[in-house]
């Protein structure tokens with residue numbers, strides 16, 4: 012089915028100041044010449060896609076990484092202007108991910124002037140010991156000053172990333188981190204559980220890291236949901252919480268199966284029912300190689316999986332009667348045990364259900 016809704020554009024900046032020990036994203040410390048070459052390739056790819064998708068407008072732009080703020084404000088502004096031109100972007104959400112150590116009046120001034128209206132700050136924890144264990148160098152005072160600088164530049168919509176299950180974390184340090192976010196008055200919090208990804212330093216040294224056990228992490232997640240709700244951040248997705256009206260419009264496109272285009276190595280796209288991606292290789296991207304076709308997207312299993320990430324849950328009217336009856340039959344054991352609950356349109360997972368969402372979704376989409 013052809014979907015001609017406005018596009019979301021994701022642009023990947025693969026450079027970081029240093030490599031964090033838990034990180035599996037496609038990112039590395041780039042030299043100045045590498046950055047210049049990449050920016051030139053990025054701009055020409057943006058212009059290529061603008062022509063290839065002629066007539067498609069965009070209303071969200073998300074610059075992520077890596078660490079976009081490892082580039083200068085002027086460099087980022089050039090990328091943003093290129094994307095706005097290519098996709099007739101006049102109004103919408105423009106987000107840039109920033110590392111607190113890079114924040115400055117100049118950076119936010121340049122971003123604000125180029126139309127950026129949302130900043131995503133990689134804080135991870137308000138506890139400086141935890142932050143250092145994660146490879147982060149800026150202290151929590153620096154995070155507070157970043158939020159002030161962004162607001163002074165006119166960027167009020169600020170999201171903060173925090174992590175659950177990090178070395179030495181306790182329920183009490185997590186509570187302090189959540190309170191710290193609320194006290195800064197940010198509009199959005201993303202709370203991700205640490206995953207040990209193969210190949211990372213953390214994966215190889217897990218035994219030595221003093222990681223909280225699974226039960227403690229589960230307890231932290233439930234407490235995080237509860238506390239954020241008390242501070243006025245409504246959960247709208249497994250890991251995302253927002254003040255009313257501040258949900259990430261760009262990320263919602265992923266979960267609602269709307270079209271998005273990802274530009275840059277490792278970036279994924281979903282357009283007109285097809286999924287494709289650029290390999291994790293900057294050189295192949297710079298050689299203007301075509302992205303790789305992945306698969307047809309939007310099958311019923313994928314719609315179940317994505318909808319159940321969201322707090323609004325699954326709308327059964329999107330499925331035919333036999334599928335809908337089957338899903339209702341299978342979810343019953345979970346609604347009976349408070350892992351899921353019925354809604355006016357279908358059902359959704361509860362926070363307790365989000366903790367085991369892979370198992371529940373696997374069960375729902377299993378055709379045996």
Ligand code: SF4
Pocket residue numbers: 026027028029030031034035036038076077078110133
């Ligand atoms: S700053 Fe972000 S993308 Fe870069 S290494 Fe650290 S976690 Fe990975």
